[in-house]
Amino acid sequence: xxxxxxxxxxxxxxxxxxxxxxxxxxxxxxxxxxxxxxxxxxxxxxxxxxxxxxxxxxxxxxxxxxxxxxxxxxxxxxxxxxxxxxxxxxxxxxxxxxxxxxxxxxxxxxxxxxxxxxxxxxxxxxxxxxxxxxxxxxxxxxxxxxxxxxxxxxxxxxxxxxxxxxxxxxxxxxxxxxxxxxxxxxxxxxxxxxxxxxxxxxxxxxxxxxxxxxxxxxxxxxxxxxxxxxxxxxxxxxxxxxxxxxxxxxxxxxxxxxxxxxxxxxxxxxxxxxxxxxxxxxxxxxxxxxxxxxxxxxxxxxxxxxxxxxxxxxxxxxxxxxxxxxxxxxxxxxxxxxxxxxxxxxxxxxxxxxxxxxxxxxxxxxxxxxxxxxxxxxxxxxxxxxxxxxxxxxxxxxxxxxxxxxxxxxxxxxxxxxxxxxxxxxxxxxxxxxxxxxxxxxxxxxxxxxxxxxxxxxxxxxxxxxxxxxxxxxxxxxxxxxxxxxxxxxxxxxxxxxxxxxxxxxxxxxxxxxxxxxxxxxxxxxxxxxxxxxxxxxxxxxxxxxxxxxxxxxxxxxxxxxxxxxxxxxxxxxxxxxxxxxxxxxxxxxxxxxxxxxxxxxxxxxxxxxxxxxxxxxxxxxxxxxxxxxxxxxxxxxxxxxxxxxxxxxxxxxxxxx
Amino acid sequence: xxxxxxxxxxxxxxxxxxxxxxxxxxxxxxxxxxxxxxxxxxxxxxxxxxxxxxxxxxxxxxxxxxxxxxxxxxxxxxxxxxxxxxxxxxxxxxxxxxxxxxxxxxxxxxxxxxxxxxxxxxxxxxxxxxxxxxxxxxxxxxxxxxxxxxxxxxxxxxxxxxxxxxxxxxx
Numbered sequence: 001x002x003x004x005x006x007x008x009x010x011x012x013x014x015x016x017x018x019x020x021x022x023x024x025x026x027x028x029x030x031x032x033x034x035x036x037x038x039x040x041x042x043x044x045x046x047x048x049x050x051x052x053x054x055x056x057x058x059x060x061x062x063x064x065x066x067x068x069x070x071x072x073x074x075x076x077x078x079x080x081x082x083x084x085x086x087x088x089x090x091x092x093x094x095x096x097x098x099x100x101x102x103x104x105x106x107x108x109x110x111x112x113x114x115x116x117x118x119x120x121x122x123x124x125x126x127x128x129x130x131x132x133x134x135x136x137x138x139x140x141x142x143x144x145x146x147x148x149x150x151x152x153x154x155x156x157x158x159x160x161x162x163x164x165x166x167x168x169x170x171x172x173x174x175x176x177x178x179x180x181x182x183x184x185x186x187x188x189x190x191x192x193x194x195x196x197x198x199x200x201x202x203x204x205x206x207x208x209x210x211x212x213x214x215x216x217x218x219x220x221x222x223x224x225x226x227x228x229x230x231x232x233x234x235x236x237x238x239x240x241x242x243x244x245x246x247x248x249x250x251x252x253x254x255x256x257x258x259x260x261x262x263x264x265x266x267x268x269x270x271x272x273x274x275x276x277x278x279x280x281x282x283x284x285x286x287x288x289x290x291x292x293x294x295x296x297x298x299x300x301x302x303x304x305x306x307x308x309x310x311x312x313x314x315x316x317x318x319x320x321x322x323x324x325x326x327x328x329x330x331x332x333x334x335x336x337x338x339x340x341x342x343x344x345x346x347x348x349x350x351x352x353x354x355x356x357x358x359x360x361x362x363x364x365x366x367x368x369x370x371x372x373x374x375x376x377x378x379x380x381x382x383x384x385x386x387x388x389x390x391x392x393x394x395x396x397x398x399x400x401x402x403x404x405x406x407x408x409x410x411x412x413x414x415x416x417x418x419x420x421x422x423x424x425x426x427x428x429x430x431x432x433x434x435x436x437x438x439x440x441x442x443x444x445x446x447x448x449x450x451x452x453x454x455x456x457x458x459x460x461x462x463x464x465x466x467x468x469x470x471x472x473x474x475x476x477x478x479x480x481x482x483x484x485x486x487x488x489x490x491x492x493x494x495x496x497x498x499x500x501x502x503x504x505x506x507x508x509x510x511x512x513x514x515x516x517x518x519x520x521x522x523x524x525x526x527x528x529x530x531x532x533x534x535x536x537x538x539x540x541x542x543x544x545x546x547x548x549x550x551x552x553x554x555x556x557x558x559x560x561x562x563x564x565x566x567x568x569x570x571x572x573x574x575x576x577x578x579x580x581x582x583x584x585x586x587x588x589x590x591x592x593x594x595x596x597x598x599x600x601x602x603x604x605x606x607x608x609x610x611x612x613x614x615x616x617x618x619x620x621x622x623x624x625x626x627x628x629x630x631x632x633x634x635x636x637x638x639x640x641x642x643x644x645x646x647x648x649x650x651x652x653x654x655x656x657x658x
Numbered sequence: 659x660x661x662x663x664x665x666x667x668x669x670x671x672x673x674x675x676x677x678x679x680x681x682x683x684x685x686x687x688x689x690x691x692x693x694x695x696x697x698x699x700x701x702x703x704x705x706x707x708x709x710x711x712x713x714x715x716x717x718x719x720x721x722x723x724x725x726x727x728x729x730x731x732x733x734x735x736x737x738x739x740x741x742x743x744x745x746x747x748x749x750x751x752x753x754x755x756x757x758x759x760x761x762x763x764x765x766x767x768x769x770x771x772x773x774x775x776x777x778x779x780x781x782x783x784x785x786x787x788x789x790x791x792x793x794x795x796x797x798x799x800x801x802x803x804x805x806x807x808x809x810x811x812x813x814x815x816x817x818x819x820x821x822x823x824x825x826x827x828x829x
Contacts, residue, residue, distance in 0.1 A: 341676055341679065344679065344682065352683065353686075356686065356687045356690050357690060360690050360691055360694045361694075363691070363694065364694055364697070364698055367698050368698075371702070381708060382708065382709035382710075382727075382803050382806075383706045383707060383708050383709060384706070384707045384709060384727055384777075385705070385706055385707075386705070386707065388701070388704070388705035389701045389702075389705040389706065391705075392697060392700065392701035392704070392705055393694065393697045393698050393701050396693075396697055397690075397694050397697070520742075520743055520762060520763060521742065521743070522742060522743070572766075580766075580767070581766040581767070582766055583766055598763070600743070600763035600764065601763075601764065608743060608763055610763050
């Protein structure tokens, strides 16, 4: 019964979404306020229905209702409760339902937001969002129905892919989807503005919190996915330039550009047409990602069961939304009022430079991801594009951008002073160069580029810190004055500084991986293996039984030089339902570094062991967290707070520079 | 900026500047894109790895020393272990087989008779030195390239492809 309710609610949500997509447009066309405001109610109802449907699927999973095909294929009665729960989105059908849930959630949030949106814009945005929901609800119902019943009910389920039986699955997809799908709102805003033919700073201010929200979650989602792959797959890497990783990275790059261009639009009423295009492209890249992941056209870690019908359906959705919005753009954009001019040396110009580089970087990833597909279609040759390609293309585009970042950040709006900005960053730059030189000296004979990378990271962190300090610390004023200045700084200024420092931290972590070391050997109990700063001694192997797996656990003593650290355990598991082996790496955190132990085959009392020394690797993810924190902090800025009371600014009050 | 600067009267050449500034912007953006395109084309020549099945190596005349990916089935009974982590096995598409040498940990789902993708250097004379063996993440999954290579040689049974997929198991 619950299953049927879930299915029915989903079908009903499709109907309501059709109303949401059509009626507001009709209302705007007829100048009828009541009709135009139907979108809000429809968005709320649609979300409630999808939430009900999702709850029904969750219930079937938690109860291990094996009359549902989807539950049988991806769950097992012996699974711990948490994995029964997360199995819901550990498969194609269930994750589509999560996708749609988040899509309608964003629609409902727009409907609820008290911000004073122009009614036409709100109606248009909700209608476009409704249209996206129609497409994906139809896709889910027609090709990926998670509520399909099975005729003879099997006694036991086939279990979830063991690799997915991990807390990472609980966190990574929801975060990532909130990011991915969140960009649908900026897309909807852009298309609505194009239809309306009006766009101004008000539009930018309305869109910015949504962009920030989506970007923040996408940052967290990507970082979480990277850490999960790092500890779960036992290969010791954290990024593989896999097509599916790129599929989430491209919207991130475009979204990062979008965040910056909306600032220009909000402050200076410029870059309008470009911002609209960027908003469309960002969500288009999200859709492309969905297509790549779910159609199976590219071989990847993440591919779900491939079904040509699904691939074709998503391709049609992709063509409709990308093609439709770009056609609309080509038709309407020339009609938009031109934005203001700005001086070549100014904050706004620096942000344009940011956009040029980010868009180019995104294009290199795009080419690397899709070129193999194109080549195979044209010539039948199969190729793989991996890290060497991106190191030769993406990295050289990003480095100048990051070098310019602290300078751009300290330029003033309207008319900047390049020399002054350079001077303000001279100390940070000098210290960064010193750090790089010192590292080069102490690691003579090692990698040469890594110290420079660390230097770049240090420059970004110091640049962000000094920029903040500059605004807080003034000569001839006490600490109280500074404190009040610090408090007076807008949250978005803190957010900017944190996000930029976060990139710096991540870059230090990434660069430091050039010093990571790896050793492989076979060990008997009592034997030792050294890699970099770490040494392990195999104490012994012992069997262990989990709820739905058997494991062979190897226990190691761990030493960093002479210092003994907490022992570390690595294991091989065999999940009984699928008879599938997995490797559980043993990871010991030592400051910001990690010792990483992974097992190979065990036979005759010896076991193959791989030990990595991963210096400063945690900085990669800590940096991402700091970036996301920056995004979150900006989001709480007074300007964006949903339903924030407007603070009446006294006439002539000085706005702190941002 | 706490002092509002008096707006300076704009210089007379303003009409000129809009166009000029736009051109500068386009030129700068174009330059960045141009450089990036150059990098991409350059990287395409050097960093891209082709995928071949065992029979294709002979058909396409792959030269010894070429870096490539090799995919097919691990031939049953061909796995031999040497000292330390050294291992050798044959990759076959049913018609031709290539002997692969590898030094490192094998992925969890490496089995005789199952699909495999390896990356490394073709040494000529039917020998291949792998530096990575890509794992599958699911029992029933067959890497698409492998499936295609097998289909070409007529050794493909439908129904053996499935869900989640190949993943990197770096050595």
